[in-house]
Amino acid sequence: MxxxxxxxxxxxxxxxxxxxxxxxxxxxxxxxxxxxxxxxxxxxxxxxxxxxxxxxxxxxxxxxxxxxxxxxxxxxxxxxxxxxxxxxxxxxxxxxxxxxxxxxxxxxxxxxxxxxxxxxxxxxxxxxxxxxxxxxxxxxxxxxxxxxxxxxxxxxxxxxxxxxxxxxxxxxxxxxxxxxxxxxxxxxxxxxxxxxxxxxxxxxxxxxxxxxDTVSLDSLLLQSYALLNKMTVTDNEYALIVLDKNDLEKFNYKTGDTERLVNRPLSVKGIKWSTFMREDSTCIKVSMRSEGDFAVDTLCSTYFNGGGHKHAAAGEFSGTLEEAISLYHNIVEHIKKDR
Ligand SMILES: [Mn+2]
Missing domain, CATH: 3.90.1640.10 (inorganic pyrophosphatase (n-terminal core))
Structure with a gap:
């Protein structure tokens, strides 16, 4: 019962x-x-x-x-x-x-x-x-x-x-x-x-x-491309994946095609924070996942006008992709200084 x-x-x-x-x-x-x-x-x-x-x-x-x-x-x-x-x-x-x-x-x-x-x-x-x-x-x-x-x-x-x-x-x-x-x-x-x-x-x-366990071929190829060519890892702990409009067009992006992509870096031992940025028609979509003590809901609400759960959150950035990436690196520096 x-x-x-x-x-x-x-x-x-x-x-x-x-x-x-x-x-x-x-x-x-x-x-x-x-x-x-x-x-x-x-x-x-x-x-x-x-x-x-x-x-x-x-x-x-x-x-x-x-x-x-x-x-x-x-x-x-x-x-x-x-x-x-x-x-x-x-x-x-x-x-x-x-x-x-x-x-x-x-x-x-x-x-x-x-x-x-x-x-x-x-x-x-x-x-x-x-x-x-x-x-x-x-x-x-x-x-x-x-x-x-x-x-x-x-x-x-x-x-x-x-x-x-x-x-x-x-x-x-x-x-x-x-x-x-x-x-x-x-x-x-x-x-x-x-x-x-x-x-x-x-x-x-x-x-x-x-x-x-069902994806389209375009989605499989887009996600593979993203991991191979568009992911950077800082200090073996923080992963960032960025897809711009051209990337999305090349693989006929449709809603849902990048589902769970943000989770993939966390399967690497040591990586505890994963961020995915996608250039949308009106803004930059940001999603985050984390493990252990690392909380992403506060990061998303503080910097990306969003929120969510401790280990899974999302938000948006209204600016260019370059600005969003530079904000991300500022946050990384901030976190490294704090610990
Ligand atoms: Mn739910």
Whole structure:
């Protein structure tokens, strides 16, 4: 039996809100990852089984590598259907935010959500959630929002509504957010959740293959090129990978093609901090991973207008790639001086 972890007051408020409405919008962060899309679809399916008119609206296009999660599921992509998505948001009675902690994480949807006066519910595992939500179910100690959604389902007494599709969506989110249970998952209960999910007859080998071990040829070649030609390592400890627009064009870059690239340097013994910079059309995208005592969430929030978890964080830099790289080297010097 899973221990109850969700605050009773928040749970009661959530149930009262859900009971009182029929139209519910579920949103997740831009560039949805496996956890964002998995938790959104799973909760939506449960709410529909409860008789609610629930709609998942994602800010921008789902990476092709994740489309298998949403097979046979109708969701709305805001960036492709702004008018329709806007109408749904303006007419909804309740907004649920999954897998993000702050309304500026939803790209072009931010303004619509901010100007909506309906109650907003946060269900998330990122640190430091915004205070703008009527209900806050925030559990940074958990592996993933998918695990939290599963616990919410159980603690709400909705477990009988879970089916193979719902269990599969949740399973994918836990798997992708923990590197197949290799990080952010060092406590027994996460395995109890996985065991529960297995009992719904999910096809684990297929989900693993699709979520963790399937890339396009362009992506494989881009990542190989990046490691071979675009990575520098300082003092055998700090790795930096930089891809500019030309690199991306050469390999027909599509969203998701550099997935997990930032993790690769950490497989080298001694490297404890990995940074990846990608030149985007409007800014420089920065992502960081680390090991041990080295925290990257504060680096991303201090220098790159972002945040995340201790060992996995991201942000943006509005300037040239050269300026971003020079800021990175200043940070490295700073860190070396401090220790
Ligand atoms: Mn997550």
């Amino acid at each position: 899973l221990e109850r972890i969700i605050d009773n007051g928040e749970l009661t408020k959530l149930h009262a809100l859900i009971d009182g409405v029929s139209r519910i919008v579920i949103t997740c962060h831009k560039k949805p990852d496996g956890d964002a899309i998995g938790s959104s679809l799973a909760l939506c399916m449960v709410l529909r089984k409860l008789g609610k008119n629930a709609t998942v609206i994602i800010p921008d296009q789902l990476a092709a590598s994740l489309s298998f999660v949403a097979e046979n599921f109708d969701y709305v992509t805001f960036s492709r259907n702004e008018v329709m998505a806007g109408n749904i948001i303006r007419n909804t009675q309740l907004i649920i935010a999954l897998d993000y902690n702050c309304l500026d994480r939803v790209g072009g949807m931010t303004q619509l959500l901010l100007s909506s006066s309906v109650p907003k519910v946060l269900i998330d595992h990122h640190l430091n959630p915004d205070k703008c939500f009527e209900v806050m179910i925030s559990h940074p100690e958990l592996s993933s929002t998918c695990e939290l959604v599963y616990r919410l389902i159980v603690e709400s007494g909705w477990q009988s509504l879970v089916d193979k599709d719902i269990a599969s969506s949740i399973f994918v989110g836990i798997m992708t957010d923990t590197g197949n249970l290799s990080f952010s998952s060092s406590y027994p209960e996460v395995y109890e959740v996985m065991a529960d999910l297995m009992r719904y007859g999910i096809d684990k080998p297929r989900l693993y293959k699709m979520a963790m």
